[in-house]
Amino acid sequence: MKRLISVILTMLMFFLLIPLSYAKQGPELVDVTVDGKVIKVKKINILINGEPIQSDVPPILYNSRTLVPVRFVANYLNADISWNQEKYEATIKTQEKEIILKINSSDVIINGKVEKLPYNVPAKLINDRTMVPLRFVSEALGFDVGWIPETWTGTIDYKKQDVTNVSIVENEGRLPKIRIETTGLVSYKDIFLEDPYRLVIDIPRSNLNIENKEIIDSRGILKLDVQKYPIKEIRASQFSINPDVTRVVIELDRDISYNVNVSDKQIQIDFTNKVSNIKLETIEGKKGIVIYNTNRPDYNIIRLYEPDRIVVDLLDSLLEMNDNKLGIETEFIKGIRTSQFKPDSLYNEHDKIVRVVLDLKEKEIKPHLTTRVEDNKIILFLDDDGLKNIDFEKLEDGSRLLKIKADKRMNYHVKYDEDGKVMTIKFLKKYANLGNGIIEIRDELIDYIKVESIGDYNKVSMKVKKDILYDILSSVKDDEIKIKFNDKVKKYSDKLIVIDAGHGGKDPGTICPITKIKEKDLALKYALSLEKRLRELGFKTLLIRNRDEYIDLYDRAEKANRSNGDAFISIHFNAHDDKDISGIQTLYCPSYLSDVKTEDNYPFAETIHEELLKATGAVDRGIKRRPKLVVVRETKMVAVLLELGFVTNPNEEKRIITQEYKDKAIQGIVNGIIRYFESK
Ligand SMILES: [Zn+2]
Structure with a gap:
């Protein structure tokens, strides 16, 4: 037991030691290419107003000075950046200052005046990215810069500002915006929360000091009852003092994406998405249509035909593209159109909708559409991928x-x-x-x-x-x-098919040897199925019997003749002493052997027989002339008696009582009837 405790203690000691040894190891080293050489440099952490920042290209230590990507200056220090490829110059511009840094040059131009860079570390191209000295640029733009040596961290603090007003900006045809006015540049942290939906904006290093005292209550809290979609209410308060943080809470009607823009003396929050570009791109090896948005919008997809097109409606969105017709072409897409869509009955009158229409090429196989949302991008994949054969x-x-x-x-x-x-x-x-x-x-x-x-x-x-x-x-x-x-062709509606279920009542027909099912019952089952299927197809039908009853053969023929039917189908099953015999037989009466027939009955028998064999795969027992059979001889219309299988063949008995075989046989008969009338 003692030993176990000491092991645990040792392990605890070990874990406790980790942070210390980690700190001693110093910052992470990364390989970078500078002036054509690969060197190892230290990675630097940056805190802005106490918040760590994430950068895809890390800030690094080079010649004892911290260099940051020039994009960092744009993102975090609120400056406009431009790059002159010929002169190898980066221009950093704010309302008050213009700083021009030349790659590898210790000269800097500030508001038109050439000066020497104070710490003698010029802007460098590192991994082909423009990196600029953080301390110099930050101080020149008026920020407080610090250094925490223990953690290899540079700090940038904005000057402390006041939040002087919070208001709604209404623009005709757009969703309302929120404007937070400040005495100078501030940073912010945004959090979206649910139940209820609300957006929280924290502004570090700021004090709430609303100029219009009428809109704040005795506790100094500002409250705006907005009730203009999607904003319900806005509250602003001093969330904490030392550190000084102002908190603005925006109560919302729904989960809606938003855009926060910081400029010199204000923060603007807007909810209207802007569609800025649509491009054809290759994503993971597949061609996709990428819709670039400033926010992540909700969208509807509608497929429309004649002509084929796919409509993507982006909700709460405005179009910010010049081209209304894009020459994007793929295997399936002919072109793409965009418009600020005037809401139709699908939408509310004041909805802001950007409609993107993908005009499709006329193809029999319509492409399969899948969509993916990545950040603010909506990606549409149109292909017939995944379907083969x-x-x-x-x-x-x-x-x-x-x-x-x-x-x-x-x-x-x-x-x-x-x-x-x-x-x-x-x-x-x-x-x-x-x-x-x-x-x-x-x-x-x-x-x-x-x-x-x-x-x-x-x-x-x-x-x-x-x-x-x-x-x-x-x-x-x-x-x-x-x-x-x-x-389903209407022309069949003038065709009457007479269906005769063989035997019935006191006449059971043959009996299935194994299952003991009677032919009369099986025939009725098939007859009822055939009737249903024919009716589905639009034929008129007459059942000689629809229940278990005995009907004389001459009465059957007379009933059929009275109906003026166009074809007569009698359903039976066969029997034979030889158990090996199986298959389908079609029996008919040639017209010259009948007193009532006026047309050749063989083509009808042949067509039905062929289709039956095709549908069932049964053995061909032939088309037989049987003038002695009353129902095929005494009927005026074309007539067949179908022997749909031998119940005496054990395998066939098993088959013919299944629904599967019945469905196939019925389909065969139906196909035969259709083919016969179509060929006439
Ligand atoms: Zn029979």
């Missing part, structure tokens, strides 16, 4: 073709939800790599195609706008799924 095209006859390429032959499942107007195609992911994403189609028929990978499956969902007809062109097992889509 899927293709959608509009064919010459106006129909659409969806193709999905697989690595090898595979099974797939197609389902169409008529009510939700969504078609889903599912198959195992291992057969095809599609990626994830959305293909925006947005034509008059198809809305979009969404590709997702869910677990082991790929799921392709196609959202359609109207009722569609579809035709699965690929085989049951195929290395390419091909589905053709058409508008």
Whole structure:
């Protein structure tokens, strides 16, 4: 136990020692290139009004003097900076002073007068950046400069100032601004807080000394009840004395981005974003449209069609660009337009909206849009990345073709939800790599195609706008799924299809050997499905029976003839002593062997038969002439009797009782009916 305690004590000692040894090590050393040579220099910390600053190029110690990037002077000492490449001169300008520093020269020009640099360290190009002596520039601009040797820290303190007024500046057509007036240059610290939304501005080295005593209460607190969107209320108070800090709290209506601007005698806070530039840039290897903003705005994205375009509305924003038409072109983008948008019904009358319109090239595959917000930038990526092996095209006859390429032959499942107007195609992911994403189609028929990978499956969902007809062109097992889509065509509404579920009532038909399901029940199930599907497609239908009842064969034909139907489909299942026999058989009666038929029935039988085989993949048992069958002989319209499989084949029995097989068979019959009437 004693030993353990001593170990802990030793460890504690060790940790306590770390800060001491760290301090002894001195500042961090960095390699820099100066005058063509790489040297090691010390990194310097800087405190401005007691607050540490962050700089991407660190201040360094060079020849015992601290050099800072000239940008630092602009950011923290509130000066304007310009650079003359020919003369190698940096100009630092404030309202009162103009300082010109020449690289590697000990001369300095202050307000037009040439002087010697007091500490004999000129401005230098370090790592190709202009670095200027901190102490000289700071003192010349009127700041107090100090040095804390223990921590290798330079300090810059602003002169102490008074906050003399806080007010609202209202500009027609813009969101109100807040102006904090001071007796001289101040620094600030801003914090945005929620619950309620408020922005806190702390002004170090300042005292609240409002000139208009009428707007402060007995405790010296200023309170403005603004109630002008997005500002509710503003309060200002002396937050602390020694150190002297003035605090301004701005209560806001919502989470809104803001911009703080400090100039010589004021701080201005505004909420209106300004769109300053739009550029095509390469970000992480991808081409993106970058919208540069002064604040981070909220935005809406609207996709519009005919012509194809993407609209980005930046809210609470003003346009600060000269070009209203940008010649930006990509694989998908034709050009970009910007405007100060006059609010329409989507917005309020006084909203400030910058509208950016991406005009798209006319393409069948609509690009996938993703957005990213980085700092104040909004980046739009427009590509078809992430989606592979899927293709959608509009064919010459106006129909659409969806193709999905697989690595090898595979099974797939197609389902169409008529009510939700969504078609889903599912198959195992291992057969095809599609990626994830959305293909925006947005034509008059198809809305979009969404590709997702869910677990082991790929799921392709196609959202359609109207009722569609579809035709699965690929085989049951195929290395390419091909589905053709058409508008649900009105011309079918004058076609009446008579559907006859075989057997019924006292006549059960054949009995499935394993499951004992009766043919009459199976046939009715298929008949009802066929009726539903045909109605979805706009056909008129007549069911000879819609329940388990016995109807005489001649009565069936008569019922069909009375209806003046255009086609007759009788549904049956087959049986055979040989269990190995399986497949689909289509039976019909040639017109010359019928007293009532007026047209050739073979083309109808052939079309239905072909489409059935294609849709189900079943064995071809042929198209047979069966003039003895009453329902195909005594019906006036084209007629077939379909034997949709052998219940005596154990595998086929298992298949035909599944919904999957039923759906495929129904689709085959439907495709056949459509093809038959289209070819007429
Ligand atoms: Zn039968």
